[in-house]
Amino acid sequence: MRRPGASGCAFRMSIVSATQTKQHCGPVNFPTWTAMTVLPPSPSLLLRTGAAATLLALAACGDKDGTPAEAAPAYAAEIRRTAYGIPHIKADDDGGLGFGIGYAYAQDNACLLAERIVTANGERAKYFGAEARGATADTAPNLASDFFYRLINEPDAVAAAWQQQPAPMRALVEGYVAGYNQYLEERGKDGLPDACKNAPWVRSMSSADMMKIVRRYAAEGAGSHFIEALVAAVPPGTTVPTRPAVLKQDLAHPALYGSADRGRPGLQAHCHQSQGQGRAVTAAQHTRR
Numbered sequence: 001m002r003r004p005g006a007s008g009c010a011f012r013m014s015i016v017s018a019t020q021t022k023q024h025c026g027p028v029n030f031p032t033w034t035a036m037t038v039l040p041p042s043p044s045l046l047l048r049t050g051a052a053a054t055l056l057a058l059a060a061c062g063d064k065d066g067t068p069a070e071a072a073p074a075y076a077a078e079i080r081r082t083a084y085g086i087p088h089i090k091a092d093d094d095g096g097l098g099f100g101i102g103y104a105y106a107q108d109n110a111c112l113l114a115e116r117i118v119t120a121n122g123e124r125a126k127y128f129g130a131e132a133r134g135a136t137a138d139t140a141p142n143l144a145s146d147f148f149y150r151l152i153n154e155p156d157a158v159a160a161a162w163q164q165q166p167a168p169m170r171a172l173v174e175g176y177v178a179g180y181n182q183y184l185e186e187r188g189k190d191g192l193p194d195a196c197k198n199a200p201w202v203r204s205m206s207s208a209d210m211m212k213i214v215r216r217y218a219a220e221g222a223g224s225h226f227i228e229a230l231v232a233a234v235p236p237g238t239t240v241p242t243r244p245a246v247l248k249q250d251l252a253h254p255a256l257y258g259s260a261d262r263g264r265p266g267l268q269a270h271c272h273q274s275q276g277q278g279r280a281v282t283a284a285q286h287t288r289r
Contacts, residue, residue, distance in 0.1 A: 075099035075175050094168045098175025099182075106183035111196035113180060118201050120212035122150035127201040140227035148227045152219055153212040162211050173210050180205055 077100030078090040087108075089100035105113065118124055119134065124142035133139045140148070165173070181204040189198045196202050216224070223230065 079104050094171035095175035098172040099179040102176035102179025103183050106180045114202040117209050120216045122146035144227050144231045147231050158211050173207050
């Protein structure tokens with residue numbers, strides 16, 4: 001089966017779920033497995049149910065008119081879920097493993113991951129309001145959070161971090177991104193849970209987005225608990241307006257959201273304008289050390 005306009009299958013996945021008829025105390029017995037194979041989207045999407053081995057064979061790309069089979073899909077993974085819904089991923093390579101993990105995670109937490117993408121890109125104030133906070137108790141106000149993550153996730157820093165990753169890690173990340181995006185494509189925004197159904201902040205993700213999320217988690221152990229203090233820091237003896245006024249003036253600047261790369265040019269230009277105020281420059285210096 002071929003996606004219109006594509007030279008081959010984009011991916012192959014066998015999704016397997018488990019059903020358990022009774023509780024068991026003693027030696028573990030394998031539950032009965034049922035499977036569904038998901039193929040690339042097309043006007044005639046093929047679905048089959050049955051044994052996992054049979055489905056993997058059915059999932060192979062190729063025509064039945066004697067023509068040579070198409071190239072293998074870019075990603076192949078098998079997702080098995082226990083009776084309690086826990087996913088187990090089986091794949092032959094790092095890309096397939098990442099694909100299965102990303103797809104399974106999207107099934108369970110699509111809205112959560114979509115919000116993490118917003119946070120790591122410094123866009124919370126744009127969608128959720130400047131003074132609102134995230135779900136966790138130690139989260140800074142959105143405006144301060146945006147400033148912090150735009151500093152640590154400047155495009156050059158993210159690109160350098162990506163270049164430093166070994167090939168297996170890149171394959172894992174790229175597969176994960178493809179799995180998440182595939183789930184969004186299949187469900188559509190109107191098919192997502194109520195928490196993010198048709199939300200304007202839900203979008204497909206890129207490898208750069210994933211690196212920003214990774215860097216965000218690294219920052220959680222190195223300074224994210226002090227975001228408000230970092231953003232509000234001033235040089236000794238400097239008199240500045242109160243924190244909310246400065247933050248709103250700096251972070252609401254159109255250049256921050258209008259820049260094509262969502263970061264460096266607009267942010268740098270406005271930081272230079274803020275030198276007399278001290279806050280933005282000091283926050284940048286603290287973050288980059």
